[in-house]
Every structure is written in structure tokens, then in C-alpha cells.
């Protein structure tokens with residue numbers, strides 16, 4: 001049986017979410033390195049990639065046995081949970097599942113903007129982000145953090161109840177990257193519930209393996225990383241993931 005394929009790079013937040021889910025479930029896969037936004041061979045905007053995945057984004061998923069292909073991190077995570085009955089991370093109970101879905105829908109125009117408003121302008125010097133754009137993104141992130149701090153995480157250990165779900169995985173790959181131990185671009189001092197949750201998430205299986213790219217990148221609060229640093233971070237993280245996958249086989 002050939003492995004399912006995940007397209008992406010470990011530096012990408014939504015790719016990390018899918019990879020982390022697979023690692024937690026010890027689900028074997030092949031990671032095909034795909035450069036986001038590049039129209040060269042091996043890039044997410046190359047015609048060959050677009051033929052399968054017209055949105056041109058990573059992560060994408062492919063089942064080489066059936067030819068089934070899918071883009072969008074949340075759709076991929078929900079599909080895998082449904083297909084393999086990972087009900088611990090995507091609960092069977094309809095109300096609980098709906099709460100997970102509710103977070104997943106909210107994520108895109110809110111928490112996801114942490115990358116756009118707080119990380120990308122420092123990391124992607126090749127792209128232009130207007131001040132207005134950055135401020136709108138930051139405003140959306142602040143609103144989402146308030147909802148998490150005063151709502152969900154004031155009532156329960158994880159976003160939906162006392163157990164980890166794919167909502168936490170998706171949220172953490174965005175929010176976690178901002179911590180002092182990674183990029184250090186956000187002060188969580190006034191958000192004790194989010195801080196507590198970040199601590200819970202750091203203890204989840206494979207956390208360190210999935211975040212090697214960020215450990216490599218280090219603190220970017222004062223100085224933007226070079227393209228070379230980012231490339232090397234991706235390379236090291238890819239090698240570590242390959243290692244973990246080969247250990248899973250043994």
C-alpha cells in the first residue's frame with residue numbers, strides 16, 4: 001500500500017497542522033516538498049500542481065491509490081479524522097463536533113491572520129504588506145484572542161472541552177509561533193488562559209518535532225531572518241520529519 005502524500009513545507013502553519021495530526025496518530029505519509037507561491041517546478045503555482053490543486057496553496061493531500069486529491073488544511077484534517085475514525089480529536093458527539101467546526105470556520109479570517117499581521121511582514125521581505133493591511137489583521141487577531149481568553153479557554157482546558165481536538169492543533173500552529181520560545185513577536189502577559197493553554201499544547205505528542213523549523217528560525221522580534229535562514233530551517237525540519245517517519249515504520 002503506498003503512503004498518502006502531503007504537499008508542503010514545514011515552515012507553513014497550515015501544513016504543520018496537518019503533519020502534526022498525522023504524527024499524533026502515527027499515520028504514515030510522504031511529505032512532498034512544495035514551495036508556496038512558486039511557479040517553478042516543485043512550486044504550488046506550477047501548472048502541474050495547479051492541475052491537481054487549482055487553489056495553488058499548501059497543504060494539499062493526495063491518495064495515490066484512489067487519485068483522491070484535496071486542499072485546505074481543515075478539510076484535510078476533517079477528512080482524515082472521518083476516514084480513520086479519529087474520534088478522540090474530532091468528536092462523534094454532534095454538538096461537540098459542531099463546536100470544533102465553529103472554531104475551524106472562525107480561524108481563517110481571525111487567528112490565521114496572526115501570520116499575516118505579526119509574522120509575515122518580518123519574514124517575507126520579498127512581499128509588500130501595507131500598514132492598513134497589517135493593522136486590520138492585528139485587529140482581527142486581537143478580537144479572536146479576546147474570545148479565546150474570555151470565552152472558550154476560561155471555561156475549559158482546551159478549546160472544546162477537556163480534551164485536545166483538531167481545533168487546538170489548528171489554533172496552536174498560528175498562536176504558538178508567536179511565543180517567546182519561537183518568534184517572540186507577541187506578549188501574552190495579559191492573557192493567562194491562553195498562556196495556560198499554550199503550556200498544555202507544548203506537552204502534546206510530537207510538538208517539538210513539528211516545530212523544528214521555528215526552533216531553527218529563532219527570535220525574529222529585532223531582526224528579520226534571511227532567506228537562507230528560512231531555507232535551512234525548512235531543510236532541517238524536513239530531515240527531522242523524515243527521520244520520525246522512518247522510525248514510525250520500524
Ligand SMILES: N[C@@H](CCC(=O)N[C@@H](CS)C(=O)NCC(=O)O)C(=O)O
Pocket residue numbers: 012013014015036037038044045056057058059071072073074108
Ligand atoms: N486556508 C488555507 C491556507 C493555505 C495557505 O495560506 N498556504 C500558504 C502557505 S502558508 C500558501 O500556499 N501560499 C502560497 C500561495 O498562496 O500562492 C489552508 O488552511 O490550507
